[in-house]
Amino acid sequence: MDRSIFQGKSSQKTSNYSGLQALVADEFENSRQSIRQMLQGLGIEHVDQTASGKGVIDSCRARRYDIILCDFRLVGNKNGQQVLEELRELTLLKPNAVFVIVSAETSRDVVMGIMESQPDEYLSKPFTQAVLARRLERQFQQSKALAEMKEHLAKEQYEPLIQQCVAHIKDEGRYTPWCKRTLVDAYLATHQFESLEQLCQQELAERDLDWALFGLARMEVARGRLDDAITILEKLLRLFPQMISAYDLLAQCLERTGKLEDAQSILEDAIRISPRIHKRQKHMANVSKANGDVTTALKASQQTLRLGVNSIHEDPDDYIQLVDMIAESVDTVESSQERKRLLSEAGQALTMVGKRFASDDAVKVRKTLAESRFHASQGQQKEAAKALENAKQMAAELEGGLPHDLVVEYGKTLYNAGETEQAEAILSSLVSDANTSEHLKQQAADFLDEPVSASAKAQAKALNKDGLLSYSKQEYVAAIKQFKEALAASPRHPGLNLNLIQTSLKLMEKQGEQPQLIAECMDAFARLKHVSPAHKQYKRLMSLKEYMVKHYSVTL
Amino acid sequence: MTLDEKQLLFKDVIGASVKDMRNSLGQVLYKLEEAPEFTGQNQQASDALAEAQYEVIRIENVVNQLHGLYLLENDSLAVQRQETYLYELVEDVVANMGSLLQAKQIDFSIKGEDICWYVDPYLLSCVLQITLLNAIRYTKDRIAVSLSAHENGTMISVIDNGQGYPDSVLESFQALVAGEAVRHISSQNTSWLYCERIAALHVNQGKQGYTRLSNDGATGGGRIDIFLP
Numbered sequence A: 001m002d003r004s005i006f007q008g009k010s011s012q013k014t015s016n017y018s019g020l021q022a023l024v025a026d027e028f029e030n031s032r033q034s035i036r037q038m039l040q041g042l043g044i045e046h047v048d049q050t051a052s053g054k055g056v057i058d059s060c061r062a063r064r065y066d067i068i069l070c071d072f073r074l075v076g077n078k079n080g081q082q083v084l085e086e087l088r089e090l091t092l093l094k095p096n097a098v099f100v101i102v103s104a105e106t107s108r109d110v111v112m113g114i115m116e117s118q119p120d121e122y123l124s125k126p127f128t129q130a131v132l133a134r135r136l137e138r139q140f141q142q143s144k145a146l147a148e149m150k151e152h153l154a155k156e157q158y159e160p161l162i163q164q165c166v167a168h169i170k171d172e173g174r175y176t177p178w179c180k181r182t183l184v185d186a187y188l189a190t191h192q193f194e195s196l197e198q199l200c201q202q203e204l205a206e207r208d209l210d211w212a213l214f215g216l217a218r219m220e221v222a223r224g225r226l227d228d229a230i231t232i233l234e235k236l237l238r239l240f241p242q243m244i245s246a247y248d249l250l251a252q253c254l255e256r257t258g259k260l261e262d263a264q265s266i267l268e269d270a271i272r273i274s275p276r277i278h279k280r281q282k283h284m285a286n287v288s289k290a291n292g293d294v295t296t297a298l299k300a301s302q303q304t305l306r307l308g309v310n311s312i313h314e315d316p317d318d319y320i321q322l323v324d325m326i327a328e329s330v331d332t333v334e335s336s337q338e339r340k341r342l343l344s345e346a347g348q349a350l351t352m353v354g355k356r357f358a359s360d361d362a363v364k365v366r367k368t369l370a371e372s373r374f375h376a377s378q379g380q381q382k383e384a385a386k387a388l389e390n391a392k393q394m395a396a397e398l399e400g401g402l403p404h405d406l407v408v409e410y411g412k413t414l415y416n417a418g419e420t421e422q423a424e425a426i427l428s429s430l431v432s433d434a435n436t437s438e439h440l441k442q443q444a445a446d447f448l449d450e451p452v453s454a455s456a457k458a459q460a461k462a463l464n465k466d467g468l469l470s471y472s473k474q475e476y477v478a479a480i481k482q483f484k485e486a487l488a489a490s491p492r493h494p495g496l497n498l499n500l501i502q503t504s505l506k507l508m509e510k511q512g513e514q515p516q517l518i519a520e521c522m523d524a525f526a527r528l529k530h531v532s533p534a535h536k537q538y539k540r541l542m543s544l545k546e547y548m549v550k551h552y553s554v555t556l
Numbered sequence B: 001m002t003l004d005e006k007q008l009l010f011k012d013v014i015g016a017s018v019k020d021m022r023n024s025l026g027q028v029l030y031k032l033e034e035a036p037e038f039t040g041q042n043q044q045a046s047d048a049l050a051e052a053q054y055e056v057i058r059i060e061n062v063v064n065q066l067h068g069l070y071l072l073e074n075d076s077l078a079v080q081r082q083e084t085y086l087y088e089l090v091e092d093v094v095a096n097m098g099s100l101l102q103a104k105q106i107d108f109s110i111k112g113e114d115i116c117w118y119v120d121p122y123l124l125s126c127v128l129q130i131t132l133l134n135a136i137r138y139t140k141d142r143i144a145v146s147l148s149a150h151e152n153g154t155m156i157s158v159i160d161n162g163q164g165y166p167d168s169v170l171e172s173f174q175a176l177v178a179g180e181a182v183r184h185i186s187s188q189n190t191s192w193l194y195c196e197r198i199a200a201l202h203v204n205q206g207k208q209g210y211t212r213l214s215n216d217g218a219t220g221g222g223r224i225d226i227f228l229p
Helices: A014-018 A029-041 A053-062 A080-089 A108-116 A129-154 A158-170 A176-189 A193-206 A210-222 A226-239 A244-256 A260-273 A278-290 A294-308 A316-332 A336-356 A361-377 A381-397 A404-416 A420-432 A438-449 A454-472 A476-489 A494-511 A515-526 A538-551 B003-034 B043-073 B086-096 B098-103 B121-138 B167-177 B187-200
Strands: A021-025 A046-050 A067-071 A098-103 A121-124 B082-085 B107-111 B116-119 B142-150 B153-160 B210-215 B222-228
Touching: A021 A029, A021 A053, A029 A046, A029 A067, A029 A129, A029 B003, A046 A053, A053 A067, A053 A080, A067 A080, A080 A098, A080 A108, A098 A108, A098 A129, A108 A260, A121 A129, A129 A158, A129 A176, A129 B086, A158 A176, A176 A193, A176 A210, A193 A210, A210 A226, A210 A244, A226 A244, A244 A260, A244 A278, A260 A278, A260 A294, A278 A294, A278 A316, A294 A316, A294 A454, A316 A336, A316 A361, A316 A454, A336 A361, A361 A381, A361 A404, A381 A404, A404 A420, A404 A438, A420 A438, A454 A476, A454 A494, A476 A494, A476 A515, A494 A515, A494 A538, A515 A538, B003 B043, B043 B098, B043 B121, B043 B187, B082 B086, B082 B121, B086 B098, B086 B107, B086 B116, B086 B121, B086 B142, B086 B153, B116 B121, B121 B142, B121 B153, B121 B187, B121 B222, B167 B187, B167 B210, B187 B210, B187 B222
Parallel strands: A021 A046, A021 A067, A067 A098, A098 A121, B107 B142
Antiparallel strands: B082 B116, B142 B153, B153 B222, B210 B222
């Protein structure tokens, strides 16, 4: 073996590195100094240093570095992972720059967070100059060897990329693993599913591999076969319980197939392993909210905001979501001290979003609407009405009026402030407007169906489940009682109302006409005026109406 | 505060302390590497530096192993396997203790092909560091690492040319990997426990990794085998 691996200094051809420019970022002066001296010892003449994340971003604006050694912990409120994401987003990195995250931490949440941001290299402290030299040399060799392929990848030129990857693998090149993974991405992007499957299966015959199983799962998702994807992902996670992106994809598949509770439990697992990821916490906030789990939704909303501040992920949505979640859950908190703390947190979030997006008028409108909803949830109707008035005025002054994507928020605020008729009118017209995106339509329709808190929704959902079970056992009287209890929590829910009607009809079919049940059915129909022909329960509503009119002397 | 939250907090305390120690160790290691420039050719000084370096790497190693075992117990050790060139990985570990091997005048060699294998490179580095430190402690003047294919897996063997292990040590190693209670906890057996646990995290098609301690037939010195499926 070459003894030069022992000696970083003498093994390096100084001339190779002399023209390079490097940046060292570390919160500690002595660490910065020693890493800087190591780099200088390798022949790099130009080495800048900084202590903060902001310092790294500013330095990268001023100079195009070849090497950046950045510690995870930095002075200020950005860590190394957030800095890397931001540099990429702002395209402040040269394509062949080597970004190394350095860290003395071995806690899983930090290590996983770093890995998920995919730096070129991860170096754990302590390390010697010899190791640094070896890693850098390897990175430069790799980036030289893969330069052309990486350029194709960045430009989405998949055909030449595939050709070069295949050739490299055939030659048993050193970067064969990289080429195989890249091939999976390229086949997926170009829908060459047969080639993808062949590659992954061939690899899997040799050994268990997370990326090959993941490739197959992504392929099934692309083909719309979500159940197959779920099966593969479950197998993958049994073999590789720390393959974090598999959790995210599995949760998405479960969510899309309506298994929201399973999706939440998978996200819980993912967050236990790697909690420092903004999009994961945000996904959790949405899924748990849909499940009516306000405690989890609140916690996830808090984390989402915390991870977003000072990063490229910062989004006014996160502030608004947190305020809404606090409004919904503050009543369920027992300790008065904790309640007080939450209320002040909501106030802070409102102030912050106003400050941080001060130049964005649409955000100002959203903030004021959120303020109104918040007051309404606390029973402060006068303040709610006042904030709503302000928001209306601000919206009127906006160029082009209220932005389309804020109509749902606006409608909800009207509803909560007691202007229910106007709210219904606005949201219904949104649902029937052909220009509205499916996503917004769904949001408006969902709100019209259930304009109640997340916990009331969850309560209704659970009672509805009980009712359906009773119905399946032909215990109609019990079922009716359960559906009615559910309706007390969520009166406008179409499925629930129709379940009540259908069960009542079944009971009368057995026991004969009962005026009380007829009256209750008529009330239920009356609660479903908002169900339009586009609604997924519309057909069922019409057929039940028809049945009712045919068999009983009622007019509908 | 619930018990769970207390444990969580303690985990953070340990994490933060380990981070501090590793930062400091980085500084000490760096100063020791730099020191020969100031001491010149003074033999006594360089012997003292080599000893200090050996001890610092040992501390680093114990910190890794302590934190690693703690995280394993709590089911919160990060395990990220990836295709890794093993020859290169061994060289990396050796490079981190290069001046130590030089100062102790130990002849070091690696045999075998540069196999690309599916392992967690960080965790395996810690294991290799443990086995190499052990070999440095007991060898006369030679350490050899060999990489070879073995039953659909890869075997990494670290062999020294010292006196070899007495039977009692080999027996206690056997008991340890068999999961029997350890009578005398020592830094030696906790480090072997760590190696065994890390090897066992490497599973492929139903096969699990393991470690084995013996005396080498050729050199008569100690030999540790790490099998990775």
